[in-house]
Amino acid sequence: MGADGLAPKLLIETQELIAYPLLLLFSQSLRESSVPQDWKQANVTPIFKQGNRNKVENYRPVSLTGPICKIFESIIRDAIMQHLESQLLINNSQHGFCKGRSCLTNLLEFLHKVTSCVDSGDSVDIIFLDFAKAFDKVSHIKLISKLKAHGINGKLWIKEWLHQRTQRVSIRGVSSDWINVLSGVPQRSVLGFVLFLIFINDLDIGIKSWILTFADDSKIFNRVNCTANVESLQMDLHTLITWSEEWQMLFDVSKCKVMHVGTMQFERQYLMNDQKLEVVTEENDLGMVISSDLKVSQQLYDPERLVLSQISLTPRSLTESVVASS
Numbered sequence: 001m002g003a004d005g006l007a008p009k010l011l012i013e014t015q016e017l018i019a020y021p022l023l024l025l026f027s028q029s030l031r032e033s034s035v036p037q038d039w040k041q042a043n044v045t046p047i048f049k050q051g052n053r054n055k056v057e058n059y060r061p062v063s064l065t066g067p068i069c070k071i072f073e074s075i076i077r078d079a080i081m082q083h084l085e086s087q088l089l090i091n092n093s094q095h096g097f098c099k100g101r102s103c104l105t106n107l108l109e110f111l112h113k114v115t116s117c118v119d120s121g122d123s124v125d126i127i128f129l130d131f132a133k134a135f136d137k138v139s140h141i142k143l144i145s146k147l148k149a150h151g152i153n154g155k156l157w158i159k160e161w162l163h164q165r166t167q168r169v170s171i172r173g174v175s176s177d178w179i180n181v182l183s184g185v186p187q188r189s190v191l192g193f194v195l196f197l198i199f200i201n202d203l204d205i206g207i208k209s210w211i212l213t214f215a216d217d218s219k220i221f222n223r224v225n226c227t228a229n230v231e232s233l234q235m236d237l238h239t240l241i242t243w244s245e246e247w248q249m250l251f252d253v254s255k256c257k258v259m260h261v262g263t264m265q266f267e268r269q270y271l272m273n274d275q276k277l278e279v280v281t282e283e284n285d286l287g288m289v290i291s292s293d294l295k296v297s298q299q300l301y302d303p304e305r306l307v308l309s310q311i312s313l314t315p316r317s318l319t320e321s322v323v324a325s326s
Helices: 008-013 014-030 066-084 103-119 140-149 155-160 192-199 227-246 315-325
Strands: 042-049 059-064 124-129 165-172 179-181 210-214 217-223 257-262 283-286 287-291
Touching: 008 014, 008 066, 014 066, 066 192, 103 124, 103 210, 103 217, 103 257, 124 227, 140 155, 140 192, 217 227
Parallel strands: 042 165
Antiparallel strands: 042 059, 124 217, 124 257, 165 179, 210 217, 283 287
């Protein structure tokens, strides 16, 4: 339940009685670009991600909003996505919450490109990017301008939906005081994901390397066989930094990592905001453990969580194995 205390089960049990009143309510809300205040309230519940449970930064804040507003958000979301897909407005690098795309398509495209390079004798450098509180940092003013650029006619309703939002932290039945929300889109709300996709849709403009994203999870990579290739990838990082500063969507540089794949031995390093990126040999990407040797011996498969410690695949057979299993 959200802050309004309405249980979704209640709506299901009374759907035949409330469908028409909700139709009238939604029509008036959209026509007048007005949003009831209780639709703008959210209980924020922390969900543990990984690491030390005593550190606040290791929890993801999930906004629990009212079910009636979620129903209306789903209607608006479907209309927006239909518009974006029919006009081919979402860049091909984005695999999150788009029809026919998923974590699987993101990983398959990524692994195909990387393993193809390694099979050809090339080396690849991969930079895993991490935004600092991405959903919370979306500027409302800048978001509205991007909605207009994408031809979203319902931007005035969305502007009102974002205006004067309030939230409180709720844990085990105990809640904090209400505070005003000055930026961001509600994480785990129905409409929030679509708005975030629109906000970062121009992230890859001007990027010469390969770039793949799933919502806010992004990675940039390319062949690296000489210093010119390293400089090109570094220039792409500068382009990304410039974009992040312009749109106030900064990267958490301490969590951005570099992985070297292949046999090229010359020394290379990458900087973001004059800070050297950490080099790793293993990284969790969309639930899959990516290692610099492209083996899957560290991969854990849920729900059985079986450790495949005896498997050793070549780059080419790894891609074929993933495709076959899908």
